[in-house]
Amino acid sequence: MTGLKELTVHGAKSIADAHAKHRWVIPPDYNAAVDCLDRPFHDRSKICLFYEDDEGHTATYTWGQMIVASNKFANALRGLGVGRGDVVAVHTPQRPETAIIHMALYRIGAIGLPISKLFGPDAIQYRLEHSAAKAILMEPETVGKLDGVRQSVATLKHVIVCGGKAAGLPGEKVAGLSFDDLLEQGLDRFTPDRASQAEDPFLLMYTSGTTGNPKGVLHVSRYLLGHNGIDYSYDFLRDGDLYYSMADWAWAGGLLDGLLAIWPYGTPVLAYRSKARFDPEVTLRLLEKYGATVGLYPPTALKSLREIKKPRERFKDLKLRCIVSGAEPVSPELARWVNEELKVGFNQGFGQTEANYFIGTCGALEPYKLEPLGKPFPGHRVAVVDSEGQPVKNRDVGEIAISRESPVVMKEYWKNPEAMQEKFKGEWCVTGDMGFADDEGYVYFQGRGDDVIKTSGYRVGPAEIEAKVIEVKGVASCAVIGVSDPQRGQAIKAFVKVLPGTEKSDALIRQIQEHVRRKLAAHEYPREIEFIDEFPMTVTGKVRRRDLREAEEKKRKATH
Numbered sequence: 001m002t003g004l005k006e007l008t009v010h011g012a013k014s015i016a017d018a019h020a021k022h023r024w025v026i027p028p029d030y031n032a033a034v035d036c037l038d039r040p041f042h043d044r045s046k047i048c049l050f051y052e053d054d055e056g057h058t059a060t061y062t063w064g065q066m067i068v069a070s071n072k073f074a075n076a077l078r079g080l081g082v083g084r085g086d087v088v089a090v091h092t093p094q095r096p097e098t099a100i101i102h103m104a105l106y107r108i109g110a111i112g113l114p115i116s117k118l119f120g121p122d123a124i125q126y127r128l129e130h131s132a133a134k135a136i137l138m139e140p141e142t143v144g145k146l147d148g149v150r151q152s153v154a155t156l157k158h159v160i161v162c163g164g165k166a167a168g169l170p171g172e173k174v175a176g177l178s179f180d181d182l183l184e185q186g187l188d189r190f191t192p193d194r195a196s197q198a199e200d201p202f203l204l205m206y207t208s209g210t211t212g213n214p215k216g217v218l219h220v221s222r223y224l225l226g227h228n229g230i231d232y233s234y235d236f237l238r239d240g241d242l243y244y245s246m247a248d249w250a251w252a253g254g255l256l257d258g259l260l261a262i263w264p265y266g267t268p269v270l271a272y273r274s275k276a277r278f279d280p281e282v283t284l285r286l287l288e289k290y291g292a293t294v295g296l297y298p299p300t301a302l303k304s305l306r307e308i309k310k311p312r313e314r315f316k317d318l319k320l321r322c323i324v325s326g327a328e329p330v331s332p333e334l335a336r337w338v339n340e341e342l343k344v345g346f347n348q349g350f351g352q353t354e355a356n357y358f359i360g361t362c363g364a365l366e367p368y369k370l371e372p373l374g375k376p377f378p379g380h381r382v383a384v385v386d387s388e389g390q391p392v393k394n395r396d397v398g399e400i401a402i403s404r405e406s407p408v409v410m411k412e413y414w415k416n417p418e419a420m421q422e423k424f425k426g427e428w429c430v431t432g433d434m435g436f437a438d439d440e441g442y443v444y445f446q447g448r449g450d451d452v453i454k455t456s457g458y459r460v461g462p463a464e465i466e467a468k469v470i471e472v473k474g475v476a477s478c479a480v481i482g483v484s485d486p487q488r489g490q491a492i493k494a495f496v497k498v499l500p501g502t503e504k505s506d507a508l509i510r511q512i513q514e515h516v517r518r519k520l521a522a523h524e525y526p527r528e529i530e531f532i533d534e535f536p537m538t539v540t541g542k543v544r545r546r547d548l549r550e551a552e553e554k555k556r557k558a559t560h
Helices: 015-021 032-037 063-079 096-108 121-131 140-146 179-185 229-233 252-260 280-290 299-305 332-342 417-423 462-469 506-519 545-558
Strands: 047-053 058-062 087-090 111-114 135-138 158-161 201-207 215-220 269-273 294-296 322-325 345-350 382-385 398-403 428-437 443-448 453-455 458-460 475-485 489-498 528-531
Touching: 032 063, 032 096, 047 063, 047 096, 058 063, 058 096, 063 096, 063 179, 087 096, 087 121, 096 111, 096 135, 096 179, 096 252, 096 269, 121 140, 121 215, 135 140, 140 158, 158 179, 229 345, 252 294, 269 280, 280 299, 299 332, 299 475, 332 345, 382 428, 443 462, 453 475, 453 489, 458 462, 462 475, 462 489, 462 506, 475 545, 489 506, 506 528
Parallel strands: 047 269, 087 111, 087 135, 111 201, 135 158, 294 322, 322 345, 489 528
Antiparallel strands: 047 058, 201 215, 382 398, 398 428, 428 443, 453 458, 475 489
8 A cells, every 4th residue: 555655756956846846646545553663664573652741750662552552542432332423522631542442443433532631611512513422431530520411412322431451550440432442342353344435534623723613624534645745744753763742633733743743653652641731841851861852842832842951961962853833924043943952853834624734844855944834745746826726926925725635724614614615715725824925936925814914005024023033132022013093094012021031111012113114014014012921822732922012002992
């Protein structure tokens, strides 16, 4: 079977050369679990998953053990009545059971529904009801979220609870079906009811928009094959690599970019479960202990790591060689810090749940440029389009879009045909992200459609301004919005978080304003600056500029 690993163009001299030589090969019987675990190069005696939690429990799984565990659990699920096309929710973090159940579901032909542990009862109930989920996997401490919910979800037949043995814990009795008991009862070999198909649904992920209820994004198996950009963005995965990312396995950046699209290369993964907030020192100690070499690090994580001075001197045994950042564009200043202080190769990856990981950079093929998101990865046809879906001229701002024929584009919005009509404009799947392309093929991010600021007749993207603000010494991170202004329509306001030890002063405000005016333009500098301790964030680590705008509007109305 051709898998994700075979979709890299080896020996290319540039991204353009790789594009010219790339050919999509989508096996009609493609199965994600087979690509993740069952390929001939998956040495069954070698470790595929390292696990540790913040209480010191550890576990490891070889490829052979993970194959057997996923087979056993697939048989156990089938014994519970879970079949092809059934939806099973997974409300667990980075831990072995999460990986096992996903592999088991794909073997059956069932659909995995990841639900973040950050969600409360109402969010869980909506997803279970809307998806008609048949079962859910939970941890003992989260089962209480189903109180008052379970009875309202008519389709929910089974609540499976992690007992702990699979994650190196002593094991405990649980209320509901025990994951450990089901795993022990299952047979070692699994036979599917029919041959897999590349168009079989395998993953349902809910994404929040600016209005209305969350939308369920349905993906079919060939979606995983569209993630060929993974290999390029890590400057080509190789023997000896170990992957780690703090990104939650309930999100595309964690589950797809950090597990499902890593295992097909034969690269092992490190999982870490912590009940505490992200701690940069704990993370660096973990990377040093296990020898992790590659990983996805969201901009928020990089900004936290940046607060550690001279990380290579403090953590001398770090093996990191290349990291990727996504979710939001990384400022040139932050990218320079990664290169100069963390001393690793740095690339970017861009996409969204509906169409993931189709633009990025590959330092092994082309020198890294600080400002753009990158270029389309080989095989992906990308354009910047206007409101009618027509490509615009280079340097003109429009909506970043990808051909609907790309394997990395979603199948459909679950039970929501109206949203499908908005998502596609002719041959293009539009992202809602504004940007432009230059003459070399690089794509630049300007902000979400609703984040673009209109000031004095100009359209200004917040990302470009934020990148310049963070260049100022003492600035840790920044978020820019437009605020009402009777003269300009909108004025630019920056919310700034400073590094420890930096004074929040009028002098710093003037320095920021002068720097941005000098580097960009007179109409692009922030006329208002407010210091802030923490930003409102989405569960995927993006700054919620909308929350900042709404809070600012309320404050202004109250004072007028």
